[in-house]
Amino acid sequence: MKLELLLIALCFSFLNVRFLLSGATDCQNTSTIAYTITVSQSGGANFTTITNALNSIPSDNNQWIKILVNPGTYKEQIAIQKDKGGCIILEGNDRTTTIITFDNHFSTSNSTTFAVDIDNFVARNITFKNSYGIEALDDTKRAQAVALRSYGDKHAFYSCGFVGYQDTLWDYQGRHYFKSCYIEGAVDFIFGNGQSVYKHCSINVTGGGYITAQSRSSTNDNSGFVFRKCHVSGTGHADLGRAYDAFARVIFIDSEFSKVVNPEGWFIWHQNGHESDVTFAEFNCTGPGSDTSKRVPWIKKLDHFTVKQYDTHAFINQDGWISKQPL
Numbered sequence: 001m002k003l004e005l006l007l008i009a010l011c012f013s014f015l016n017v018r019f020l021l022s023g024a025t026d027c028q029n030t031s032t033i034a035y036t037i038t039v040s041q042s043g044g045a046n047f048t049t050i051t052n053a054l055n056s057i058p059s060d061n062n063q064w065i066k067i068l069v070n071p072g073t074y075k076e077q078i079a080i081q082k083d084k085g086g087c088i089i090l091e092g093n094d095r096t097t098t099i100i101t102f103d104n105h106f107s108t109s110n111s112t113t114f115a116v117d118i119d120n121f122v123a124r125n126i127t128f129k130n131s132y133g134i135e136a137l138d139d140t141k142r143a144q145a146v147a148l149r150s151y152g153d154k155h156a157f158y159s160c161g162f163v164g165y166q167d168t169l170w171d172y173q174g175r176h177y178f179k180s181c182y183i184e185g186a187v188d189f190i191f192g193n194g195q196s197v198y199k200h201c202s203i204n205v206t207g208g209g210y211i212t213a214q215s216r217s218s219t220n221d222n223s224g225f226v227f228r229k230c231h232v233s234g235t236g237h238a239d240l241g242r243a244y245d246a247f248a249r250v251i252f253i254d255s256e257f258s259k260v261v262n263p264e265g266w267f268i269w270h271q272n273g274h275e276s277d278v279t280f281a282e283f284n285c286t287g288p289g290s291d292t293s294k295r296v297p298w299i300k301k302l303d304h305f306t307v308k309q310y311d312t313h314a315f316i317n318q319d320g321w322i323s324k325q326p327l
Contacts, residue, residue, distance in 0.1 A: 025120075029063045029064050036067075037065065039069045040069075041074070042070070050076055051078055059084060065087065070098070072099075073099045078100065088121055090124070090126060093125060095126055096161075112149045115148075115149040119154055125158070126161070128160065128162050130147040150176050151172040155174060155177070157181055161184075164185050165185055165186050166186065167188055171191065171192040195222050205233070205260045209239075211232070217246065226253065227252045227255055228255070233258040238262065251281045254284050265282070266295065268296070280300060282299070
């Protein structure tokens with residue numbers, strides 16, 4: 001699938017421990033915004049590109065700074081690197097009118113349209129898109145084409161869009177919160193080692209493949225994808241997930257599945273022999289794709305007590321970081 005990720009996976013467990021013990025550095029101005037930068041392609045703003053707006057933020061930033069992006073399609077490949085510090089808010093007008101897009105497929109890492117490698121990041125009302133392969137008629141031309149990479153602790157995305165075909169959303173590392181977002185793709189289009197909650201999100205399957213490919217590597221690895229009150233639909237057909245690593249963890253709770261979900265539901269992939277270690281589960285889901293009578297026999301059965309361990313507060317928000325981020 002992704003040769004470079006096989007190497008990266010070796011250090012995932014260590015990195016999760018680092019996040020757990022140290023966490024992200026809090027922003028100096030806590031829940032207030034120090035200043036706002038504006039971007040508009042038509043002028044009348046501080047900058048005409050998002051890249052230049054980001055470049056204007058000093059290195060090692062620790063104050064909340066908002067970049068307000070006017071409607072438009074911004075054809076840029078952007079990376080917010082670790083030396084930038086953190087504490088950045090990217091806000092568009094609406095995800096249908098404010099779009100960051102690129103067309104690239106060289107590799108998983110290098111194809112990414114928008115990469116976030118800092119702690120403390122918020123995005124609202126904006127779509128991240130990798131256009132490569134979306135319109136292709138021949139599946140053999142598909143390739144890794146990442147729309148967004150989220151690598152850092154305390155990332156939150158509100159009413160955002162993530163559009164691609166293969167490897168759309170790289171939920172790489174750290175605690176992440178996705179609320180009321182739209183996610184589109186066909187093959188492993190939500191993947192990585194993030195410790196994340198997806199709430200009230202719409203998941204659109206556009207081909208044959210797998211919605212998730214989660215890479216939890218051990219019982220000491222805190223990562224996992226939790227989907228709460230999400231809606232899965234589309235024109236394709238897919239398993240809810242395949243195990244990228246031996247302790248992969250993906251849980252759907254109170255979600256609605258259309259018939260795009262395959263009856264078997266889940267795929268062990270290269271992790272044969274680890275069926276008991278993988279945590280793939282569905283709890284109180286509805287819709288024509290929620291029938292579990294033909295699911296793989298090794299899916300986990302969760303009771304109400306276990307489900308509570310996967311609510312937003314218990315799973316990713318023990319220190320209350322979500323409410324501390326400024327509006």
